[in-house]
Amino acid sequence: AQSVTQLGSHVSVSEGALVLLRCNYSSSVPPYLFWYVQYPNQGLQLLLKYTSAATLVKGINGFEAEFKKSETSFHLTKPSAHMSDAAEYFCAVSEGGGSQGNLIFGKGTKLSVKP
Amino acid sequence: EAQVTQNPRYLITVTGKKLTVTCSQNMNHEYMSWYRQDPGLGLRQIYYSMNVEVTDKGDVPEGYKVSRKEKRNFPLILESPSPNQTSLYFCASSLSWDSTYEQYFGPGTRLTVT
Numbered sequence: 001a002q003s004v005t006q007l008g009s010h011v012s013v014s015e016g017a018l019v020l021l022r023c024n025y026s027s028s029v030p031p032y033l034f035w036y037v038q039y040p041n042q043g044l045q046l047l048l049k050y051t052s053a054a055t056l057v058k059g060i061n062g063f064e065a066e067f068k069k070s071e072t073s074f075h076l077t078k079p080s081a082h083m084s085d086a087a088e089y090f091c092a093v094s095e096g097g098g099s100q101g102n103l104i105f106g107k108g109t110k111l112s113v114k115p
Numbered sequence: 116e117a118q119v120t121q122n123p124r125y126l127i128t129v130t131g132k133k134l135t136v137t138c139s140q141n142m143n144h145e146y147m148s149w150y151r152q153d154p155g156l157g158l159r160q161i162y163y164s165m166n167v168e169v170t171d172k173g174d175v176p177e178g179y180k181v182s183r184k185e186k187r188n189f190p191l192i193l194e195s196p197s198p199n200q201t202s203l204y205f206c207a208s209s210l211s212w213d214s215t216y217e218q219y220f221g222p223g224t225r226l227t228v229t
Contacts, residue, residue, distance in 0.1 A: 009155065032214055032215070034214070041222075041223075042222060042223070043119070043205055043207075043220030043221050043222050043223055044158075044205070044207075044218075044220040045220070046217045046218070049217075051215060090157060090158065094214040099213045099214045099215045100212075100213070100214070101212075101214070102148065102160055102163055102173065102212075102214075103160075103214060103218065105150075105157045105158040105159075106157055107155060107156060107157035108157045108158075
């Protein structure tokens with residue numbers, strides 16, 4: 001069965017610093033992987049997705065993630081944090097592998113950005 | 116504007132009093148889903164629907180019912196709410212069950228059961 005693990009429920013960075021949010025997946029078949037963002041008092045919004053094409057995926061707001069099969073990881077990065085990046089971030093994997101099935105979400109990582 | 120709407124946004128109720136949370140989308144999406152979000156647990160799927168009249172259980176369906184009589188609506192029904200159903204609920208929709216397509220989320224419904 002597919003699953004994702006997000007390392008760190010809270011991450012705090014200074015404005016302008018590198019953002020690194022970690023996600024490791026477990027999948028018996030090639031996975032599709034996703035990062036969603038939730039701003040305070042809002043629903044989730046898709047940041048980016050990996051669908052077995054390029055391993056480096058660029059998303060909205062300057063975020064990107066790299067699929068590393070050897071490390072079973074899909075970490076989210078942004079070179080320079082903005083105050084507006086403060087939110088909760090969720091990694092997700094398709095339940096059935098590939099594009100099939102419902103999404104299985106990680107427990108989330110709350111990102112704080114200090115001025 | 117393409118969107119998923121939920122009503123009510125906030126609800127405080129008492130144990131055992133039946134309630135319905137409505138969800139509606141205007142994007143002609145086939146797939147709709149309900150999640151609950153609890154601190155430290157992330158999002159867990161309650162029920163989903165791949166099309167009209169087709170619904171199925173997610174990971175945490177106990178205590179909930181759904182129906183999909185029309186493509187645009189997917190109400191969540193709590194027949195006899197209990198305090199452990201206090202949570203933040205999200206409805207989502209997508210063009211299809213295929214996760215290649217983005218899921219669009221509603222703004223959430225914060226439910227408190229006393």
